[in-house]
Amino acid sequence: MSQYPNPSLIEEVKKILADEMEDDTEDQIMMLLEQWQMHHTTSSSNMHPRSRRYYDRERGVGHVRLFNDYFADNPVYPSHIFRQQFRMRRELFLRIVKSITNHSEFFRMRIDAAGKKGLSPLQKITSAIRLLAYGAPADQLDEYIRMGETTTIECLSQFCRCVIDIYGAQYLRRPNANDVEHLLNLHSERHGFLGMLGSIDCMHWQWRNCPMAWKGQFARGDQGSPTIMLEAVASADLWIWHAFFGVVGSNNDINVLNQSPLFNDVLQGYAPDVQFMVNGTQFSKGYYLADDIYPEWATFVKSFSSPRDPKRIKFKQMQETARKDVERAFGVLQSRWAIVRGPARFWHRAKLKDIMYTCIILHNMIVKDEGDAIRNWDADDDDPTIPVTQGLAENFQYYLQRNAELCDREVHHQLRSDLVEHIWERFGGNNNEN
Structure with a gap:
């Protein structure tokens, strides 16, 4: 019962106060006030104290x-x-x-x-x-x-x-020297691509409880609802080597790449050395297989859109087959942890980020426990501490030089041409890819 007076009683009091023609107005007011006091006392005695309910769940x-x-x-x-x-x-x-x-x-x-x-x-x-x-x-x-x-x-x-x-x-580390050697051997034996470190792609995670004020920047026309993006690099054994999560879903893969720390170690000169030879040409940077949206950089190998030459057709078939490693990793991640497959029901981006990284860590732990993932990891093999410098022109020049080498289109086309010849020489026109 409510602790407030009955609305009908209040209205009746107002009516009597407005009526000045009756002689017994004062008596009626006193009687109504006594009724309200009795009603209020009864309501207060029947109210339960507001306390948290306890359930003995055993x-x-x-x-x-x-x-x-x-x-x-x-x-x-x-x-x-x-x-x-x-x-x-x-x-x-x-x-x-x-x-x-x-x-x-x-x-x-x-x-x-x-x-x-x-x-x-x-x-x-x-x-x-x-x-x-x-x-x-x-x-x-x-x-x-x-x-x-x-x-x-x-x-x-x-x-x-x-x-x-x-x-x-x-389990979220960047590849160290031992990891790089394993990845090069793994992809050379399994896919035939010399110098390959993995495959890169992006995945959308639907955000059901995205705040209304943010829906415009998190929604994209081809998705139909707000999403948050994950950029990942996966190897043939489904280990996810790089994970960058939290970019708004209105971006595409290039926008995510521009914000990603994927090549920070390369630009700062702390990445493990990668040396390999393809078709008689020496290369000094490992690469990732990517789809057509990624730029023509020296560290990306893309397929051909509409090849007619038999060599290029074979290369397109092999490249797209090997690039499915990251798609398989996304599929296994979502099948194993259904929380990242369905719409996210939390409100805060920080909590969603923790959930995504936790699922990736557990995924890699299971891959290591059950598969043929990297086993030669040691805590002492962590990335070296980057020294803090104050505007040294020499270091900045080296940074610009490494950035130019990273985005070199000529190296990109030269590497792809040499890989076309290597794939054709190794597999030829055979349908067997092993």
Whole structure:
């Protein structure tokens, strides 16, 4: 019941006050005021105190059920079901749980003010993995994991930050010298392209809850709704070596490239040395396979639009086949982590960025755990610290020189011509590409 007076009583008081013809006006006013006071007292006594409602979810029951289903010595669900539900092997998941629990106090089991045990690390991290894997609403996990909606969202945010802090340096790193050597050998054996470092492309992630004031800059005609773009470089083993996320969806691949840090190490002179020879010509920079929208730079190899020569037709077939590595990586990423396949339901770009990078890190971890990805990584092989200089003309001249070499169109055409001859010499007119 409302704590305010009945509107009909107020209207009646106003009517009586306006009526000056009756002699018993004062008595009627006093009677109506007494009625209002009784009504107000009754309403106040029936009101419930405004406090947060508590639901006894029996969190311990949820932990026991989760443990018996997947982590006991004889679990209900075997290993292949675990991998299907968690997108990774049990051993990898437990390593992640251990690392995150040691890193963050949030994921440890704590005792609340009432003396009850809180949620276990398995419950918290499982809820985050399930949100990433299925892209489901947060309240869907309440019945099984016994966790509320707001707590589930908080677990997801904390999980993403922990994964980036712990594993970002290793699984979002740029290729070091050992990685470059592996990538050159891998792509030469698998695709026949000497000097190839990977394939580059962009992906759109639909943003359902984009603020109205931003929709104009995040929407593009061919997408139909606001999106955020991801630029990525992937190798033949589906490892994502470069990820640049957060550019507004109204851009195209060239605009994203102009903002991307992909070639920062090359321009600053800290990229690993790449030397290879194709068709008798020596080259000093690795390259990426790209589609037609990318510029004609020395570090990009594009296909031909409408070739008629048999050699160029064969090269177009091989280049487009090898360039599908990045498309396959996008497909596996979206299939494994459905949250980046469906529309994003969060409001803040920073949270979307954390989710995207977390999915890429977990993707690379699974590739390393199950595939033939890079294994020779060491924390000491990180990129060297770039010294800070104050306007040295000599360094700036070297920067301009490296930028000119990077964007050299003559080298681009020379490299593509030599690759056409190399592909034809190796594969010829055979349909077998191995």
